[in-house]
Structures are given as C-alpha cells and as structure tokens.
Amino acid sequence: MSELDHKKVKEVIKKIFSSNKVSNFVPFASSVNTLLQFEINNEKYMIKILTLPTLSEWENHRLDKEGKLLDFFFKHESLKVPVPELVHIENNEELIGYKFIIYRFVDGVVLWSVWQDLPQEERIPILKELGGIVREIHSVEYDWFGEIEDIENVSRHSSYKESVLNYIQELKDKIAEQKSLPLELVEKAQKFVQNNIDKITYKPKPTLVHNDIHQANIVVKKDEQGSYKIQAIVDWEWACSGNLLDDLFWINDMVLSTKELKSAFFNEYFQGERDNIVDFILDRKISNISLGLDSVAYIWPNHPPTDEEAEEVKRSLEENSKD
Numbered sequence: 001m002s003e004l005d006h007k008k009v010k011e012v013i014k015k016i017f018s019s020n021k022v023s024n025f026v027p028f029a030s031s032v033n034t035l036l037q038f039e040i041n042n043e044k045y046m047i048k049i050l051t052l053p054t055l056s057e058w059e060n061h062r063l064d065k066e067g068k069l070l071d072f073f074f075k076h077e078s079l080k081v082p083v084p085e086l087v088h089i090e091n092n093e094e095l096i097g098y099k100f101i102i103y104r105f106v107d108g109v110v111l112w113s114v115w116q117d118l119p120q121e122e123r124i125p126i127l128k129e130l131g132g133i134v135r136e137i138h139s140v141e142y143d144w145f146g147e148i149e150d151i152e153n154v155s156r157h158s159s160y161k162e163s164v165l166n167y168i169q170e171l172k173d174k175i176a177e178q179k180s181l182p183l184e185l186v187e188k189a190q191k192f193v194q195n196n197i198d199k200i201t202y203k204p205k206p207t208l209v210h211n212d213i214h215q216a217n218i219v220v221k222k223d224e225q226g227s228y229k230i231q232a233i234v235d236w237e238w239a240c241s242g243n244l245l246d247d248l249f250w251i252n253d254m255v256l257s258t259k260e261l262k263s264a265f266f267n268e269y270f271q272g273e274r275d276n277i278v279d280f281i282l283d284r285k286i287s288n289i290s291l292g293l294d295s296v297a298y299i300w301p302n303h304p305p306t307d308e309e310a311e312e313v314k315r316s317l318e319e320n321s322k323d
C-alpha cells in the first residue's frame with residue numbers, strides 16, 4: 001500500500017460532499033486505523049481509513065461491515081444503541097489508496113479521557129447505561145456463528161462448537177506459519193478447547209458481538225445536571241456473530257474494576273437476574289484461549305509485543321489450558 005496522501009484525501013472529501021473547502025483537517029488519536037477529523041460547512045465529520053495491513057480476507061472488508069452496522073443502528077432507534085451517523089462507505093481503493101468510511105463527528109469526549117478522574121459514584125450510572133446498551137446489541141441475532149461480512153468464502157458455522165474449533169485451528173495455522181509461539185503450547189490450548197467445548201455452562205445462540213467495548217470506544221457528554229451520558233459506541237470493525245459472553249468477559253476485565261461496578265453493569269444487563277459472571281468457568285477459559293491466540297495471530301504481526309507482554313500471553317495460555 002502507498003503512503004497516505006492527505007492532500008488527495010481532502011480532494012476526495014470535497015467531491016463526496018460537493019464542496020470546495022475542507023477545514024480543520026486534523027489527525028485523531030487511533031491505535032489501529034487512520035482517523036482524521038474535518039469540517040464541511042461548519043459540520044464536523046470523521047474519516048476512518050483502513051491503513052493497517054490486513055492479514056485475512058475478512059479483515060479487508062471490516063470497515064464496510066462497520067459502516068453497515070452504524071447505518072443499521074442509526075436507522076433502528078428502537079434498539080437504543082447510540083452510534084455515529086454514517087455518511088459514506090468507500091470500497092474503491094484507487095481513490096486514496098485505501099478503503100474508508102465517513103461518519104458524523106459525535107459531540108463529546110472519549111470516556112477513557114475522563115475515566116480516571118471519575119469517582120465510583122459517577123462511574124456507576126455510566127455502567128448501568130452501558131449494561132442496557134450492550135443488552136440491546138446482543139438482541140440482534142443471526143442464523144450462524146462467524147463473520148457477518150457479505151463476501152465470498154465467508155466463514156460461517158451452524159454451531160458454536162464448530163465455529164470455535166475451526167477458529168482455533170485457523171489461529172494455530174497462522175501462528176505456526178509466523179513461528180510466534182511454541183507450537184506445543186498452541187496444541188495444548190487447542191486440545192483443552194476440544195476436550196471441554198461440550199462442557200461449557202452457557203449454550204450460546206448466534207448473537208451480534210462488538211468484541212471491543214471499553215472506555216476508548218465509548219463517547220460521553222455531560223447533560224444539564226453535569227452527569228456523563230453515553231453518546232455513541234464506536235469501532236465496530238471487529239464485530240461478528242458469536243457468543244455474547246465474549247463481550248461480557250472483555251467488559252468485565254477492561255472496564256469493571258470493582259465489585260460495585262460489576263454489580264451495576266451486570267444487574268442492568270441481566271435485568272436483575274444476576275450481578276456477576278463468575279460461574280462461567282470453562283466458558284471463560286475457552287474465551288481467554290481464543291482471545292490470546294487471536295492476539296498472537298492478528299495483532300502481533302502489526303504491533304509486536306514487548307517481552308513482558310509476550311510472556312503474559314504465554315502464561316495465560318498455559319494457565320487456561322489446565323484442567
């Protein structure tokens with residue numbers, strides 16, 4: 001891929017909006033893709049550009065998927081999942097050298113930027129609101145497990161077991177090719193999954209899973225009373241039809257740092273039926289193994305880990321592969 005030409009990007013934006021001026025064209029913090037903020041006729045927008053090298057066919061279509069999900073939720077307000085308004089999806093790489101999407105800028109701040117300064121009593125209402133939003137996300141169901149991109153040779157499976165076992169094998173093959181982990185450790189993890197997938201507590205239905213909900217992907221804004229309210233859930237490019245517990249485990253580990261925060265989120269999510277997910281022991285182990293192998297196969301090639309990070313992944317895989 002060529003180096004991103006910002007001048008060319010601005011010219012393409014002008015054509016899309018039929019405008020002769022793009023103002024306040026500035027980079028926006030992002031660890032994966034290229035995000036740029038700009039203004040047209042005093043309206044703010046974001047352009048998200050797929051500049052990170054893709055490692056699989058489905059990854060090459062992930063912004064198209066994200067754009068369609070934004071459009072779906074924006075048009076289905078009854079689901080109460082706040083998202084940015086989609087403006088444009090572009091799959092023609094010849095325009096700027098990459099695929100991209102454009103959506104309206106969401107007024108507010110990234111939750112991560114204020115989270116550390118918020119006392120627990122101000123975090124709790126946000127997490128209650130998030131619990132309801134995640135429940136709505138998980139109300140979207142599919143007829144299969146796997147990718148939701150509309151592409152050829154899409155990986156879809158009729159059962160959760162088939163989906164997991166196939167994905168673990170795919171990850172094992174990639175890791176073996178990359179030589180990024182000892183193969184015996186990967187095989188040990190794979191064997192654990194094979195031996196225990198039928199014993200999991202929760203029998204999942206194919207459900208929309210965001211796969212990356214944390215403070216950096218939540219936009220908030222203060223209301224008239226000075227309380228933060230969620231304005232948007234962003235970064236849907238890793239979404240799939242999967243096991244809703246994968247989202248819940250991730251949120252539990254990334255966002256819910258105290259018993260009180262866990263209770264606030266899960267009470268709302270489960271509508272009072274439970275306030276934790278501690279009893280899903282095998283489910284969590286299999287999820288942790290899948291997540292660990294996924295990070296090695298798909299994240300390490302573009303973001304090499306530190307020695308400490310690599311050892312932590314190995315330790316986690318070893319620990320979660322024990323009966």
